[in-house]
Amino acid sequence: MLPRPLTKFIELFSKVPGIGPRQAHRLAFWFLKRDVYAFSMALKDLADKVSVCKQCFFVFDPSASSGQEQPTTCSICRNPNRDKTTLAVVEKETDLISIEKTKKYPGLYFVLGGLFSSTGRNGHEIRLKELSQRIQNDKNLGEVILALSHTAEGDLTAMELEKIFNQFKHLKITRLGLGLPRGAEVEFADEDTLANAIQSRR
Amino acid sequence: MLPRPLTKFIELFSKVPGIGPRQAHRLAFWFLKRDVYAFSMALKDLADKVSVCKQCFFVFDPSASSGQEQPTTCSICRNPNRDKTTLAVVEKETDLISIEKTKKYPGLYFVLGGLFSSTGRNGHEIRLKELSQRIQNDKNLGEVILALSHTAEGDLTAMELEKIFNQFKHLKITRLGLGLPRGAEVEFADEDTLANAIQSRR
Secondary structure, eight states, X not given: OOOHHHHHHHHHHTTSTTOOHHHHHHHHHHHHTSOHHHHHHHHHHHHHHOEEOTTTOOEEOGGGOOSSSOOSSOHHHHOTTSOTTEEEEESSHHHHHHHHHHTOOOSEEEXXXXXXXXXXXXXXXXXXXXXXXXXXXXXXXXXXXXXOOSSHHHHHHHHHHHHHHTTXXXXXXXXXXXXXXXXXXXXXXXXXXXXXXXXXXX | OOOHHXXXXXXXHTTSTTOOHHHHHHHHHHHHTSOHHHHHHHHHHHHHHOEEOTTTOOEEOGGGOOSSSOOSSOHHHHXXXXXXXXXXXXXXXXXXXXXXXXXXXXXXXXXXXXXXXXTEESTTOOOHHHHHHHHHHOTTOOEEEEOOOSSHHHHHHHHHHHHHXXXXXXXXXXXXXXXXXXXXXXXXXXXXXXXXXXXXXX
């Protein structure tokens, strides 16, 4: 009963995480009343104008470089002022962005692309081989921060990575500190968090 | 720090209802790893290949018609087997789809495009003038069903529409029946619903 382009749209967008068939229906009719060309172009530009860094797997805009040749690494990896001795391994790109916003981390990154879970790897996109190669080839590194979430999957992944890193004896392996989040009230903190906060007191 | 095409995407898609800045970020990185051309094309086709019916304001695919000339009305309005004496006024396109799925309504539709609310019209897109004209010009009509939600806004809109319809003395104006939804347990039904169910017993 619906026009073919609408059912096509709904079918496609139903598969996007966070958008089910119901919201896809609503989106289709919302877009119908708007200038969809801007949205269509914004999507296309993601494929045409965004590259993935060969070194850390974060994204960058190759055309934004001032040099003659198009770069293959991102602006963080190319920045001569970053600390080349520290590498933060993050699960995903948005984690890197959150850490950059703190302005407290001067080092480099590696975007792992996923976490291990008790039922296997999530999404099968974890860049284990690439991470091993990076650590093997990068002679500057002195510390690897496993900047993963303090969840069951984050902990499991950290354990798996530590196994791999055991062969690199010169490396210091650390994780993000545990404690009370800013704004948290002691009364309502769970036992585990409070215990960690006491141990990491400063 | 993010490539311009990514920030552009996030900026645009943050404005879509149901998608905030956070989900727009996540979507951007999700799309980056996929074939976005299909999605981009699906969006563009909404504008290029979907028309709005001049009579009921539902959507249709003009190229799907077998005739020589491209039609200006949808397949429901053009269907000679539909009951031309009954018109169901619905708030939005997805309501029409829900009613069509019941296969219990043989009549025609009018998509109002919004509801009145206590703070004014929602979205300023309510097609009051078009509805009046439709009713004035369509001499076949005998009944108008105000197929609006039984919410405060639906009730308010029904009241406003009834005021307008008062001038058409020959028309029977009805609303959707009130009662218990399928699967509901009497014990847990609210008083209002239960009272309505008793009154509409059959």
